[in-house]
Amino acid sequence: xxxxxxxxxxxxxxxxxxxxxxxxxxxxxxxxxxxxxxxxxxxxxxxxxxxxxxxxxxxxxxxxxxxxxxxxxxxxxxxxxxxxxxxxxxxxxxxxxxxxxxxxxxxxxxxxxxxx
Amino acid sequence: xxxxxxxxxxxxxxxxxxxxxxxxxxxxxxxxxxxxxxxxxxxxxxxxxxxxxxxxxxxxxxxxxxxxxxxxxxxxxxxxxxxxxxxxxxxxxxxxxxxxxxxxxxxxxxxxxxxx
Numbered sequence: 001x002x003x004x005x006x007x008x009x010x011x012x013x014x015x016x017x018x019x020x021x022x023x024x025x026x027x028x029x030x031x032x033x034x035x036x037x038x039x040x041x042x043x044x045x046x047x048x049x050x051x052x053x054x055x056x057x058x059x060x061x062x063x064x065x066x067x068x069x070x071x072x073x074x075x076x077x078x079x080x081x082x083x084x085x086x087x088x089x090x091x092x093x094x095x096x097x098x099x100x101x102x103x104x105x106x107x108x109x110x111x112x113x114x115x116x
Numbered sequence: 117x118x119x120x121x122x123x124x125x126x127x128x129x130x131x132x133x134x135x136x137x138x139x140x141x142x143x144x145x146x147x148x149x150x151x152x153x154x155x156x157x158x159x160x161x162x163x164x165x166x167x168x169x170x171x172x173x174x175x176x177x178x179x180x181x182x183x184x185x186x187x188x189x190x191x192x193x194x195x196x197x198x199x200x201x202x203x204x205x206x207x208x209x210x211x212x213x214x215x216x217x218x219x220x221x222x223x224x225x226x227x228x229x230x231x232x
Binding site: 004033035042043044045048056089091093103104105106107108109110 | 146151157160161204206208219220222224225
């Protein structure tokens with residue numbers, strides 16, 4: 001079956017513009033995660049969805065970052081008024097759930113964001 | 117600071133040799149997972165070990181977990197040039213009731229280079 005897909009693969013934008021990053025999880029996976037990987041900070045958790053709700057948004061770095069998930073499937077991460085420090089690879093992962101035996105997270109290929 | 121600290125930061129070996137990477141963490145965990153990343157893109161799940169397990173094998177991979185020392189190791193036996201990649205450990209926190217919803221905290225990673 002298809003894995004996790006993300007679009008776009010690469011995004012170059014100008015400082016101050018808004019960007020939207022999309023994640024299509026594995027069909028049927030109820031849990032969805034966003035992570036960010038940057039040179040200075042390594043891999044960081046951003047937000048977790050269970051179904052359409054986000055019980056943990058603790059990793060979102062500022063109020064410029066938001067995310068939503070609809071239909072228990074596709075998720076969109078939006079960054080408003082982008083800054084150069086937002087440049088990073090944004091990774092999405094999904095899992096069947098947090099239930100024992102189904103915790104493995106499957107990652108997408110990521111979106112490489114460059115803010116000029 | 118990162119939950120997981122990995123050691124060494126970089127490892128360079130010849131094909132056929134074994135590679136050992138270590139990971140230490142700080143808080144109580146539900147499980148620990150090892151991932152591989154090629155060229156800074158998507159993460160590939162290698163193996164998951166639960167907090168009540170001490171050792172796990174998968175093909176040429178052997179993972180150990182010592183919860184008393186809060187440490188884990190990944191051993192790749194008979195390495196191949198294709199094993200060249202970055203390897204990350206990631207921990208899932210322990211919640212009340214012994215469950216985990218799966219939010220992962222990653223180490224900084226070990227860059228493994230296997231020379232043909």
